Amino acid sequence: MKLGKGLRLFTALLAVTVMQAAGAADPDKKEIRFGATAGPYADQIRYGVKPILEQQGYKVTIIEFSDYVQPNLALADGAIDANAFQHVVYLKKFSSDRKLALSEIVQVPTAPIGIYSRKHKSLAEVKTGATVSLPNDPTNLARAIAILQQIGWVTLKPGTDAVRASERDIDGNPHKLKLIQLEAAQLPRSLDDVDYAFVNGNFALAAGLKLTTALALEKIPDYYMNLVAVRTSDLNRPYVADIREAYRSQAFKQVTQQRFAGFVAPAYQR
Structure with missing residues (x-):
């Protein structure tokens, strides 16, 4: 009886393996x-x-x-x-x-990264010590830092690679911004707690935000x-x-x- 069950199990597993292999090669x-x-x-x-x-x-x-x-x-x-x-x-x-x-x-x-706020109506309202949330994964963090540079909120060290930029590459922060790194999916939720949030377009839209209401949108390079x-x-x-x-x-x-x-x-x- 045990041998019969084992044989049936082996046969079933062999059949699944064959089917999977056939599916992988199926043009x-x-x-x-x-x-x-x-x-x-x-x-x-x-x-x-x-x-x-x-x-x-x-x-x-x-x-x-x-x-x-x-x-x-x-x-x-x-x-x-x-x-x-x-x-x-x-x-x-x-x-x-x-x-x-x-x-x-x-x-x-x-969908471009956008800068959103529930506390301010424009980027011009930024104040000393403002809190800013950004994505914490390296590539999207670099995108957000590049935007911070473009809008004049930070300056980067000479020779910084925009694709690999991190907080370590910031050499000027005139508004003394407090940068808070969060998982990208959590950024829309941070809007109640921070002055400004950089939100990836897909998560912004999924949270009910509109690209047209962003205070600024990223100019996406290829x-x-x-x-x-x-x-x-x-x-x-x-x-x-x-x-x-x-x-x-x-x-x-x-x-x-x-x-x-x-x-x-x-x-x-x-």
Whole structure:
């Protein structure tokens, strides 16, 4: 009896393994698990990309994440097939640090970081000792510090690399700002406690903030445009090409114009 149960278990596990291997090599993959941070990038898939892919016979499942760590780990582990939430600077650093083989396939319309406040109506109202919350992950912290420099609230040491800037690179802080680093998803909640908050566009929109109400918006350089990533081993799979073409389609551009006003358009939509 025990041997029979063991044999059946072995046979079942072998069948699952064979099915998984066959699915990994299947060039006609028709189910796509698409990860994104909750908010606009999930909505871009939901309203713009998913309908296009489903017309081509795919079944598309959207998995939403609340942070910037799990989407890449899930992609590398095979729990999802693609994700949309990050820019190339973050993708390269995260992949290098974690030794993951992930690659960009297409840029997407991107919501800029905005400066928001519930206590002040303009940047000109900044006072000595004002509290300012910023993202704590290195790449988005660097973006916020670059904006602080652009609006004249800090100066950076000569030769500072804008992509890698941190608080250590600040050599001038005339308003004696108190910079408070928080997880990006928590920044909208900080608005009740700080004078100004730098909020990533996706988390701002997910929290009910509008890009048009920001006191200032980031001028996004190309290397901070968000993108779709897949496993590098899947780059030549047909479903990857279909995802890329869905984003580049006229139908998706129309959805972008209707639903995502204020987003910075990728080059293929300009």
